[in-house]
Amino acid sequence: MTITLIVNEAEHRVAADPETPLLYVLRNDLKLKATRFGCGQGQCGACTVVMDGKAVASCDLPVSAAAGKTITTVEGLSTGGKLHPLQRAFIAEQAAQCGYCLSGILMAAKALLDANARPSEAEIRAALTDNFCRCGTHQRIIRAIQRAADEVAT
Amino acid sequence: MSETPVNAPRKLPGSLEANRRLDRWLRINRDGTVTVFPGKVEIGQGILTVFTQIVAEELDVALERVRLAPSDTSYSPDEGITSGSRSVQEGGIALLHAAAEARDLLLQRAASRLGVSLEQLAVEDGVVTARSGGAITYWDLTSEELLAREATGDIAPKSPKEHTLIGTPVPRHDIPGKISGAPAYVQDLELPGMLHGRIVRPPSPGARLTAFDEAQVRSMPGIVEVVRDGSFLGVIAEREEQAIRALNRCKRIAQWHEISALPGTDPRYLLRADAKTEVISEKSDEAALARSKRSLEAEYTRPFIAHASMAPSCAVATHDKGAFTVWTHSQGIYPLRTELTKVLGVPERAITVIHVEGAGCYGHNGADDAACDAALLARAVPGRPVRVQWMREDEFGWEPFGSAMVVRMSGAVDGEGRIVNWTHDLWSHGHSTRPVGRDGANLLGAWYLEKPVPAATPGNPPLPAGGSHRNAIPLYEFPNQRITNHLVLRAPLRTSALRSLGAHPNVFAIESFMDELAAAAGADPVEFRLRHLKDPRARAVIEAAAEEAGWRKGGKGDGARGRGIGFARYKNVGCYAAVVVEVEIGNEIAVRRAWAAVDAGLAINPDGIANQIEGGVIQTVSWTLKEQVQYDAQRVTTLNWTDYPILSFAEAPAVEVTLINRPGEPPLGTGEGAQGPTAAAIGNAVFNAMGVRVRDMPLTRERVIAALA
Structure with a gap:
């Protein structure tokens, strides 16, 4: 079956079983490797993408449910060769250890900032409820999201 | 004692000893770059950035010129396993000396090409300049043969005073790629x-x-x-x-x-199992023992814990x-x-x-x-x-776990509030079943083949690092002590190295028990520790953590909030760390803030150290408050994140790290330094807050309530 997806502002037609999780279509058909497998059950957030403005887990979402929706992945964060404020902030705060969780966290943070430009620390923590970090980089990640919000606001 | 033969090769620093050729470590390229060949690998700890920093420093080239070759058995130095917080001491030190020798060889060539003596030369970003005029670059001087030789060990690296890159918070080389979606794993x-x-x-x-x-x-x-x-x-x-x-x-x-028959999830099953028992430290002083005024005993446990990596x-x-x-x-x-x-x-x-x-x-x-x-x-x-x-359930179900452990302590204080007797008995499975096994093969799939290659006999790394007995010997000075390791070889579940190995439960027990004895002696926990410690570096981290946290001598919690401290020198030979935490007990036990002080000798990348310590504290809060692998009589039942909750963004504490830099001391790894002290600090803070002692990890609300009853 051919399914049409709009990913990072480009239209893609992919031949895949409609039940295939969106994650595998992104990674294996579209070769967008930033979105990562963590659990396959929508529990850990490593596979988070932004779909129609909302952060969603792509690992247990059938690709058919994403047809025609607007999807953004980390590969679509920067525009015109310019890093997104979130990306700049994560570098500035050195907000990574292994970094495996970061793609999902960046997308959850993007959905948050797009909806709420000046989130409080508590709102940032709440927006990351479905994202895990095992290395313990939490406070750097929270600081980075605050920094990005500050940069966008000023 | 054996004597060193006169013409035996000199012992070289770190991993250079086993990989003596310079071109195994470094290549100076004609295109203006330097390639580094590390044998230690990146596991999220940021070590590769540290290696580039070391090489750029010693060679006097810009950081941007340094490339990293992937570790590959076709050409990389053999540095064994990247573990035990040894990458700086082994791989970093090897690169430091290899780069210093490479620089010396380049300068010798430059001196001969420019017709001047070595003392006349200065280097900046690979450009060698003679005081009398004339210059030549590394990139013109280099050739295949330049580093095709063994290291001599004769060239001293720079003194810390000369460092311009070492000691600075160089940003991680891998973050730009990782936040841009480039393939990274x-x-x-x-x-x-x-x-x-x-x-x-x-x-x-x-x-x-x-x-x-x-x-x-x-x-x-x-x-x-x-x-x-x-x-x-x-x-x-x-x-x-x-x-x-x-x-x-x-x-x-x-x-x-x-066919499996698993014991109950209470780690005390270990006490009834066959064990190999060995006394690993003993001191005796009858006169001191006779001064015993108050004696205490306590038993501490930790369940099986999973590595639970984000990526199966x-x-x-x-x-x-x-x-x-x-x-x-x-x-x-x-x-x-x-x-x-x-x-x-x-x-x-x-x-x-x-x-x-x-x-x-x-x-x-x-x-x-x-x-x-x-x-x-x-x-x-x-x-x-x-x-x-692997799927998520494969990782949870089949990764080797950090062993369950039981630690029994007993001790006595005299009338002056000094510890006069101390015993520590620990029960655990082996903490190392890594490849290479002494016998058999430590690879899961091999055990299930038609012609299976059975697992190797599990064991422990030897002391001083140790495995289950890692950090079991206290750094404190006691006149009487006996430390006994009861190693239970037959494990119902697969166990192996989990960050810090036995140090997490051993330091939890030692540092909790120090607080119990301090309470028995009516002493402040910080002052009580200092009373028993001579090592000035140990004292300094305790004092620094207490100061940063605003420790109030004899301060009591308010029934909901409290503070506690924990300290250890990792493996007794690694970095020194002290951690103060503040807990808040409501519906759950929450760690809100933590202050860590660490002494890792010469600090190569202060931000890298801070990142490792912050992460170590936060991960240990998760282990200590929440984590336990679940299983029934036959199967591991922890299969996904619902079965194995870890600390969330809502729960993660703010951590402040104070770094005590000692440029004159060798650099020490910090990847595992925070685990033991943090666990104990939490238990001690719960006691400070509520006046009850919880000795079984994870420290849950239910266990606090049970202790109050």
């Missing part, structure tokens, strides 16, 4: 013609496959091969989701004979014309290669192991096993690469 590797494999793991340890109708799986869409070798079962498909569907069908139709293990392998190539996030490419020879039945020269990063591993997880799985599947489809991705 072995999970992202994609080779032409690559197939997708999944392994059908048994339902419980040791189970045998008794019936399986292959035809039901072979007929599924995209299935290329079904691999069955004894009870080792795997599927290979064109597409990833096809492999997963086949895996799920296999799980439904495969029949197994289960993954590997890619090819088998072509009898030779295997394996891409893996293993912590030791050479030990893995040796182990694979036992399983694949081919010599080392027929196996190439290449390291590609995985997610943070925190010790021995499924990485090596996934590599073995991929090689076993690749053998069935010669010429085509096979990517094996």
Whole structure:
């Protein structure tokens, strides 16, 4: 079956079983490797993408449910060769250890900032409820999201 | 004592001793770059950035010129396993000295080319200038032969006063790629013609496959091969989701004979098991013992804990014309290669192991096993690469866990509030079943083959680092002490190295018990520790953590909030760390803030150290408050994140790190320094807040309530 997806502002037609999780279509058909497998059950957030403005887990979402929706992945964060404020902030705060969780966290943070430009620390923590970090980089990640919000606001 | 023969080669620093040729470590390229060949690997700790910093510093070149070659058994130095917070001491020190020698060789060439003496030369970013005029670059001076020689050990690296890069918070080299979506992990590797494999793991340890109708799986869409070798079962498909569907069908139709008999989840089953008992430290002073005024006993436990990496293990392998190539996030490419020879039945020269990063591993997880799985599947489809991705339940169900442990303490104080007697008995399984095993093969898939290669006898790394007995010998000075290790060799579940090994439960017990004795002596916990410590570096981290936290001598909690401290010198030879935490007890026990002070000798990258310590504290809060692997009489029942909650963003504390830099001291790793002190600080803060002692991890609300009753 051919399914049409709009990913990072480009239209893609992919031949895949409609039940295939969106994650595998992104990674294996579209070769967008930033979105990562963590659990396959929508529990850990490593596979988070932004779909129609909302952060969603792509690992247990059938690709058919994403047809025609607007999807953004980390590969679509920067525009015109310019890093997104979130990306700049994560570098500035050195907000990574292994970094495996970061793609999902960046997308959850993007959905948050797009909806709420000046989130409080508590709102940032709440927006990351479905994202895990095992290395313990939490406070750097929270600081980075605050920094990005500050940069966008000023 | 043996004498050193007169013409024996000089002992070289760090891993240079076992890998003596300079060109194994470094290459000076004609194109204005320097290539570094590390044997230690990136496991999320930021070590590769530190290596570039060390090399750029010693060579006097800009950081941007330094490239990193992936670790590969075809050419990389053999540095064993990346573990034990030893990468700076072993790999970093080797690179420091190799780069210093390379610089010296370049300067000798420059001196002869420019016709001046060495003293006349200065270097800036690879440009060598003579005081009398004239200049030449490293890139013009270099040649293949330049570093084709053994290190001499004669060239001293720079003195700390000369450092311009070492000691500065150089940003991580890998973050720009990782936040831009570039492929970064072995999970992202994609080779032409690559197939997708999944392994059908048994339902419980040791189970045998008794019936399986292959035809039901072979007929599924995209299935290329079904691999069955004894009870080792795997599927290979064109597409990833096809492999997963086949895996799920296999799980439904495969029949197994289960044999495992697991004990209860209370770690005290260890006390009843057969153990190898060894006294590892003993001191005796009858006169001091006679001064005993008050005696205490206490028992502390930790359950099995999972590494629970964010990424389930993954590997890619090819088998072509009898030779295997394996891409893996293993912590030791050479030990893995040796182990694979036992399983694949081919010599080392027929196996190439290449390291590609995985997610943070925190010790021995499924990485090596996934590599073995991929090689076993690749053998069935010669010429085509096979990517094996473990599912989440594979990682939780089959990774080696950090061993459950029981620690029994007893001690006595005299009338002056000084400890006069101290005993520490610990019960644990072995903490090291990594490749290479002394006998057998420590690769999961190998145990289930038609002709199995059995697991090696589990054991412990020897002291001073130790395994289950890591950090069991206190740094405090006691006139009487006896430390006894009860090693339970037969483990019901697979156990191996989890970040800090036995240090987490041992330091939890030691530092909790120090607080219990302090309370018995009516002393402040900080002052009580200092009373028993001579080592000035140990005292300094305790004092610094207390000061940063605003420690109030004799301060009491308010029934909901409290503070506690914990201290250790990791492995008794590594970094010094003290941690103060503040807990708040409501519906759950929450750690809100933590203050850590660390002395890692010469600090090469202060921000890297802070990051490791922050992460160590936060991860330990998670272990200590929340984590326990669950199992029933036969099977591991922790299979997903709902079964194994970890600390969330809502719960993560703010951590402040104070670094005590000692440029005159050798650099020490910090990756595991925070685990023990943090665990104990939490237990001590709970006591400070509520006046009750919880001695079983995880420290839960239910256990606080039970202790209050």
